[in-house]
Amino acid sequence: MGERSLISVAIIGGGPGGLGTAIALAQIPFLNVTLYEKNPEPRETGAGISLGANAWKVLDLLGASQGVKGGSKSNTHQRNAYNGKVLNVVEHPETSDAESRGSIRARRTRLQSALLARVPEGIIQFNRKLVHLEDLTDSGVRLVFQDQTEVVADLVVGADGIHSGVRKYLFPEHKLRFTGNTAWRVLIPNSRLTDIPEITTTTAWWWGESGHVYFSDVDEEYEQSDPLFEITIRSYNEPEIPGKTVGWGIPATNKRVFARVKEFDRRIRDAVNLVGEGEWWEFAGFAGPRLDKIIGWNKIALIGDASHPLSGAFGSGATFAMEDGWILARALEYTQFLFHPIQDALEIFDKIRTPYYNKIYEHLDESQEKMQQFRAQNKEFDAILQAKIDLMLYGDKDFIYKNDISKTWKEYFQDEKRQHRP
Structure with missing residues (x-):
């Protein structure tokens, strides 16, 4: 068999998903990622x-876990936002090796940095905003960027x-909607909050009728002299303002934020x-209908x-x-010597992940239906409020939070071997 030609892969987006994909794909010799x-x-x-x-x-699996640290979520409280009454305490019992590290809340930049450190040098190109995709049928995908540079990739x-631009080209009929759900987030030094000990001693959700407040450490307790603390305020019924309702990160005034908590417990205020x-x-929160396929x-x-x-x-x-x-x-490794390696790998990817996401949508739909009935x-x-907390805490979500992706792949691989066994 002749030498295999390299498959060029273009990953669009440098968040945790893009970085994790770059790490995984860069380990495969026949891919140029x-x-x-x-x-910038x-x-x-x-x-x-x-x-x-x-x-x-x-x-x-990505070799990035050692670089991620954060505040423990082992003692999570659910509280009434108006009077502070504790409604539930979750201790998060852990058993397996992965779970023994516990659930944590970490700075997003920590995760980003840990993944960046594992991406081989030369793979990331900054200042490359995608503005056009074109299917070249038998010769890959043409990508055009805002700076007028162009590339052709075998796989995108x-x-x-x-707000994926790639999805808009692949499924132009798919539309997002503003959910009315808006969050305001900040990280501040824990020392600012020392006079409000009930805020800083636990991870806590304080629930109101039209919104909630979330408090959590994002640094290990003794990691630095003044660890950071997260405050997130979420409102459920915000009006959409055309041209001003933006999905991911705009500055907000203190007045605008305080208006959402003015009726809450004094400690929150x-x-x-x-x-x-x-x-x-x-x-601002956006959402869209489930996709029948996540490939194209x-x-x-x-x-x-x-x-x-x-969202x-x-x-x-x-x-x-x-x-x-x-x-x-894993799918690309598995199909590398087949006649249509990219197409076959994408079919495997879709076969494994689309049903998983459908199950997540179904779980969300069922929870919302139960809540509406209640x-x-x-x-x-x-x-x-108690029913909402019970649904959030005690619904069967192990398929999400205890998912073992390597086990998922092994099960698929074993099923394939059984189906093709003579």
């Missing part, structure tokens, strides 16, 4: 990110987030008042939020995206 990032330098907008057993498992990976002007960032043109794969626009419904989007990239790498029968806020 380039990641195109629209920003590495950038991760946001505040904290939650990482649990599913995240540790894929980060281990859309890792460009919920005090904490919010300790944030300096210009420190808040606003994020026989040469494009969508990963992460590009493939399942759920962070389960707080595990970065992990989903890294899992996608790792599975895509609201129709009960008018008391305390009862509605």
